[in-house]
Amino acid sequence: MDDQGSEVEKNHQHDGFVSSGDELEHDQPQDDQGETAELVIVDPDATDVDFNHGRIAKIENLEQLTCVETLCLRQNLITKIEGLSTLTTLVELDLYDNQLTKIENLDALVNLRILDLSFNRLTKIENLASLVNLQKLFLIHNKLTKIENIDHLVNLEMLELGSNRIRVMENISALVNLTSLFIGKNKISKLQGMETLVNLRTLSMQTNRITKIEGLETLVNLEDIYLSDNGVEVIEGLEHNTKLTTLDLAKNRLSTIQNVGHLTELQEFWFNDNKVSGWKEIEALVPLKKLETVYMERNPLYYEGGNTFKVDPAYRRKIKLTLPWVKQIDATLAH
Incomplete structure (x- = not known):
């Protein structure tokens, strides 16, 4: 997990930076009626904590983690972002492929640089006000209809919005440090609103209108x-x-x-x-x-x-x- 940042990036940029193509064609996580597991911390001093694919339904029992920098909870059954307020040392949070419906309870994570909420059920970009140090934001394959509430994320270098329901390119002009912008597989009909993104090196707008x-x-x-x-x-x-x-x-x-x-x-x-x-x-x-x-x-x-x-x-x-x-x-x- 030490190189999780680069791993996330690779996962989202396969096939020539295509983040909105074939690899997105799998079903959203389904409600699971089987047994679930609890989060159990073995090493309170761990910097990289990984609970991938663990049938975890709730984020809890993490208070004893005093120096964690990377928390990966991919492919679980989590329905709510919670229980993270004490993890102020966190640099990367990965909740890819869960059952989240709302972005919330992230205010304490002021040192966060990478946030992955891809493959969930989010309908709105919100509650990111305190994440001013964020550099990479992944929101692939949700139910987002609008780009909003991110204009304060001026340190953002990578924004991934592939496979949503976005119709208009808007509210990104303040993201002047952006080097990679992925908005493939949406419903966008016009390239616009990018005049200030002079540092942009990669623009992916595949499968739009x-x-x-x-x-x-x-x-x-x-x-x-x-x-x-x-x-x-x-x-x-x-x-x-x-x-x-x-x-x-x-x-x-x-x-x-x-x-x-x-x-x-x-x-x-x-x-x-x-x-x-x-x-x-x-x-x-x-x-x-x-x-x-x-x-x-x-x-x-x-x-x-x-x-x-x-x-x-x-x-x-x-x-x-x-x-x-x-x-x-x-x-x-x-x-």
Whole structure:
């Protein structure tokens, strides 16, 4: 548990920082009528306490922990945040995959830097007023409809809101130290409200309702943009994002590759499942000499003679001829 922070981060960023994709497709924890367990502290001097998957129904009996820094209660049956008021030394609290319905009783945890309340039943972001030292907040797969009550968390570096019911990007302009923002698998239709997030390096907005790339002009430090599974029709609005190394526009409505020639740091270009039919479009990537990986499968040009049941046998060779320095085409290494 000493490196729990990095473990949490890895768990939430698998598949290219995708926190809202397949790994979120499991059921919410169900009410369990079986036997439950009690929290029993064996070592009062422990700094890392781990009660994962322990059928614990209530947070209690923790008063004797005088120097605990990490408390992990993942995959239990906890319905209420309580019993934590004496744990002022706590730096990380992990309540991933429980049955919580409300954020509460965290006021005493003023030293908390990492909070994970993912895979619960939360409907509102609230009661985080005292957590001003928070650096990472994970709220994946809840029932949140609004981004609110976090504008005071100015030390936040990572915000994870994937797989909720959020419709509007709002109330994040004060989070100027944010480097990673994940709001995939929501109901957002417009990229907005990020002008002040000049330190942002990773933006993940996969599986939303976005039709236009916009609002990124001031985000000059962006390195990774994930916009797959939206309704984008034109590549635009990236004029100032010259530090990009990953551009994910897979599963959109794009028929042309354009406005990318200035992205000379780009290494990953994910463009599969779009509407590109002409091989000449690939030439737009020729200026990108650092490009290593290109995904173009399941575009019309991927198939032979418009027959979606037969892959063009020359597909990979054609890409390789145009982009001979590329190391990977789709999921396979280029030879």
